Amino acid sequence: MDRIRIVGGNRLNGTIPISGAKNAALPLMIAALLTEETLILDNVPRLADVAQLQRILGNHGVDIMSAGKRPGDDEYQGQTLHISAANVIDTTAPYELVSTMRASFWVIAPLLARMHEARVSLPGGCAIGTRPVDLLILALEKLGARIAIDGGYVIASAPGGLRGADVEFPKETVSGTHVALMAATLAKGTTVITNAACEPEIADVADCLNKMGARISGAGTPRIVIEGVGRLGGARHTVLPDRIETGTYAMAVAMTGGEVLLRGARPELLQAALDVLTEAGAEITPNNEGIRVARNGAGINPVTVSTAPFPGFPTDLQAQLMALMTRARGTSHITETIFENRFMHVQELARFGARIHLDGETATIEGIETLRGAPVMATDLRASVSLVIAGLAGEGETMVNRVYHLDRGFEQLEKKLSACGASIERIRA
Numbered sequence: 228m229d230r231i232r233i234v235g236g237n238r239l240n241g242t243i244p245i246s247g248a249k250n251a252a253l254p255l256m257i258a259a260l261l262t263e264e265t266l267i268l269d270n271v272p273r274l275a276d277v278a279q280l281q282r283i284l285g286n287h288g289v290d291i292m293s294a295g296k297r298p299g300d301d302e303y304q305g306q307t308l309h310i311s312a313a314n315v316i317d318t319t320a321p322y323e324l325v326s327t328m329r330a331s332f333w334v335i336a337p338l339l340a341r342m343h344e345a346r347v348s349l350p351g352g353c354a355i356g357t358r359p360v361d362l363l364i365l366a367l368e369k370l371g372a373r374i375a376i377d378g379g380y381v382i383a384s385a386p387g388g389l390r391g392a393d394v395e396f397p398k399e400t401v402s403g404t405h406v407a408l409m410a411a412t413l414a415k416g417t418t419v420i421t422n423a424a425c426e427p428e429i430a431d432v433a434d435c436l437n438k439m440g441a442r443i444s445g446a447g448t449p450r451i452v453i454e455g456v457g458r459l460g461g462a463r464h465t466v467l468p469d470r471i472e473t474g475t476y477a478m479a480v481a482m483t484g485g486e487v488l489l490r491g492a493r494p495e496l497l498q499a500a501l502d503v504l505t506e507a508g509a510e511i512t513p514n515n516e517g518i519r520v521a522r523n524g525a526g527i528n529p530v531t532v533s534t535a536p537f538p539g540f541p542t543d544l545q546a547q548l549m550a551l552m553t554r555a556r557g558t559s560h561i562t563e564t565i566f567e568n569r570f571m572h573v574q575e576l577a578r579f580g581a582r583i584h585l586d587g588e589t590a591t592i593e594g595i596e597t598l599r600g601a602p603v604m605a606t607d608l609r610a611s612v613s614l615v616i617a618g619l620a621g622e623g624e625t626m627v628n629r630v631y632h633l634d635r636g637f638e639q640l641e642k643k644l645s646a647c648g649a650s651i652e653r654i655r656a
């Protein structure tokens with residue numbers, strides 16, 4: 228497996244283009260199953276998860292054409308996918324394909340809504356907690372689906388089609404909201420989702436569904452109303468910029484010092500994280516090209532932060548913030564409220580000399596002046612990139628093993644960072 232080698236100590240200076248959001252691109256690709264017409268998606272990031280979802284959709288009989296680059300496109304330009312689910316030939320999503328990626332389970336919603344049946348393996352994904360799918364099943368049952376679990380598969384059917392209903396989530400769930408939203412677009416009658424997740428990726432998917440002919444209002448708020456329609460058609464939609472990639476590079480700059488323009492980033496997608504970075508001592512300046520992040524001279528201030536659903540501080544930036552705080556001038560506290568076991572990076576950050584104490588869902592980080600490079604490995608995507616951030620500041624060499632996880636969510640990470648002066652390279656297996 229490939230590895231990433233970093234020699235720490237360089238400041239970051241330059242421009243980093245921000246890619247399309249993984250967590251919007253995946254449900255948008257899945258939404259193509261709702262129509263026999265072609266859905267065209269622009270700004271789709273080139274990621275392992277996108278490639279894996281292409282395989283999964285291919286197994287259902289979906290045709291995906293990826294348009295090549297045009298003259299004038301730069302090397303970071305996202306791809307354009309033409310996705311056509313004219314003929315769904317198989318409503319089963321098998322274990323071998325679904326087990327590596329959480330979001331692939333969500334195909335259950337469009338398959339049920341359009342084909343009235345689905346057989347989908349229980350999902351895998353990042354090892355950050357138990358991650359049940361009970362709330363997704365609850366939502367589909369509310370919409371009239373019959374569901375059984377057999378041999379590790381969720382078997383769902385709705386012989387006469389789904390029916391609109393009130394779906395009230397007992398806790399906010401991004402996956403539950405995506406599934407309920409997609410399923411309700413083709414249900415008979417009106418669906419009202421309450422306590423819906425408000426993440427920007429949900430609003431982006433709803434925007435695209437509306438372009439396809441759906442009738443959705445309120446996406447991005449806790450109450451979404453969907454009036455079911457008989458069919459959806461084709462559309463063209465651009466994936467919104469990745470707020471987690473944006474926050475990750477902003478933290479990398481705050482860690483190393485320097486000044487970087489995060490091109491194409493949108494501040495309103497991650498205001499809570501930008502506020503924390505300002506408190507930590509970074510200068511954040513949104514402009515019409517993106518967000519400029521700088522830290523010149525000043526040290527890193529400690530912070531106290533709890534993760535929370537949008538618009539709070541995202542759990543997907545928790546590990547990166549923790550890496551940054553290992554070098555703060557004082558003691559920080561970070562509480563993880565979304566996933567019960569999202570601290571796999573703690574023991575790996577300790578290899579750099581970081582001082583972190585875990586007590587239940589709160590980590591106490593005692594900042595130190597100097598991290599030292601080390602061989603490290605992580606078992607999930609955001610934990611892996613937190614090790615890259617630590618490596619960029621660590622004295623000497625860091626080797627990040629198992630980069631498979633990084634490739635799931637960060638497009639051309641080593642190229643983007645080395646273009647800004649980092650000493651970072653991929654060592655191919």
Ligand SMILES: CC(=O)N[C@H]1[C@@H](OP(=O)(O)OP(=O)(O)OC[C@H]2O[C@@H](n3ccc(=O)[nH]c3=O)[C@H](O)[C@@H]2O)O[C@H](CO)[C@@H](O)[C@@H]1O
Nearest residue numbers: 250330358359360361362363400401402403542543565566
């Ligand atoms: C592909 C994608 O978009 N992944 C994101 C999505 O994950 P994901 O959609 O899995 O996250 P959810 O919002 O659904 O999960 C939030 C919490 O609800 C729990 N839960 C969820 C569903 C369920 O049926 N039962 C249940 O108990 C989960 O275990 C977790 O503790 O949102 C998370 C929270 O912002 C992010 O960290 C992930 O990057």
Ligand SMILES: C=C(OP(=O)(O)O)C(=O)O
Nearest residue numbers: 329330352353543608609
């Ligand atoms: C946890 C993540 O992904 P997934 O939900 O696919 O595991 C993530 O994007 O940080």
